[in-house]
Amino acid sequence: MGETIQSVERAAAILRLLASGPRQLGVAELARALGLPKGTLHGILRTLVRVGFVEQDPATGKYRLGATLLHLGSSYLDVNELRTRAINWADALAGRSRESAWIGTLHEGHVLVIHHVFRPDDSMQTLQVGTYLPTHASALGKVLLAYDPYGETLVPLQPHTKNTIADPGLLETELELVRTRGWAAEMEELTEGEVAIAAPIKDSRGIVVGAIGIRGAVERLAPEGVLHMEFVSYVRDAARAITRDLAR
Numbered sequence: 001m002g003e004t005i006q007s008v009e010r011a012a013a014i015l016r017l018l019a020s021g022p023r024q025l026g027v028a029e030l031a032r033a034l035g036l037p038k039g040t041l042h043g044i045l046r047t048l049v050r051v052g053f054v055e056q057d058p059a060t061g062k063y064r065l066g067a068t069l070l071h072l073g074s075s076y077l078d079v080n081e082l083r084t085r086a087i088n089w090a091d092a093l094a095g096r097s098r099e100s101a102w103i104g105t106l107h108e109g110h111v112l113v114i115h116h117v118f119r120p121d122d123s124m125q126t127l128q129v130g131t132y133l134p135t136h137a138s139a140l141g142k143v144l145l146a147y148d149p150y151g152e153t154l155v156p157l158q159p160h161t162k163n164t165i166a167d168p169g170l171l172e173t174e175l176e177l178v179r180t181r182g183w184a185a186e187m188e189e190l191t192e193g194e195v196a197i198a199a200p201i202k203d204s205r206g207i208v209v210g211a212i213g214i215r216g217a218v219e220r221l222a223p224e225g226v227l228h229m230e231f232v233s234y235v236r237d238a239a240r241a242i243t244r245d246l247a248r
Helices: 006-019 027-034 038-050 067-074 079-097 139-146 168-181 229-246
Strands: 054-056 063-065 100-107 110-117 132-134 184-187 194-202 208-217
Touching: 006 027, 006 038, 006 054, 006 063, 027 038, 038 054, 079 100, 079 110, 079 208, 079 229, 100 139, 100 194, 110 139, 132 139, 139 168, 139 184, 139 194, 139 208, 184 208, 194 229, 208 229
Parallel strands: none
Antiparallel strands: 054 063, 100 110, 100 208, 110 132, 184 194, 194 208
16 A cells, blocks of 8 residues: 555544534633544644634634635535436426426536526527526525525625615525525526526535526516515425435
């Protein structure tokens, strides 16, 4: 067996220890558990903090796993696998709702559209796979932000229509509503005349790895400004089906 790098092994031991429970740990606790000198630990921890794998609580001085490492852990499900597992359900959603179906994931502060099914009619439509949507102004983005504690929005929040939520406080209130009811709505916030509904897709660990939704004209999905709840049911049914598939 080839030689190993001791500092990397020690860094891995620190990360495993921090991941083993919900508590934050101080240098003294880490030193006792790992049998390492405090000076050695300080150097490794500084590096782990710098790269985002570990965070230090400014109030207590103790350490916990960082956002960057948690993002890496939650992204183990390959985007292509998610798309492959979800294609049939997205097709069914488009057929059932008679609207276009969309699947997206978070990527660098935006929603990356990884699958798009055309509305099943003869209208002219453009394939949107690979395009980006703003998180704060799209139903898919609201879902992804609501269920990602480390989700980030690009600030300032860019208004796209007069209905776009451009105030961070109002956006947080909206995200709390999404978490409470389990789905998100977008009422002419990205494009005038268009409404969208989305729900979370979870992996086998219960972590939200994507969102699925539909988009269509306001007069079809929300006449007089009120969503038809049957469309919400269609979207949530599709999201649950994909979630069950990912859990197998």
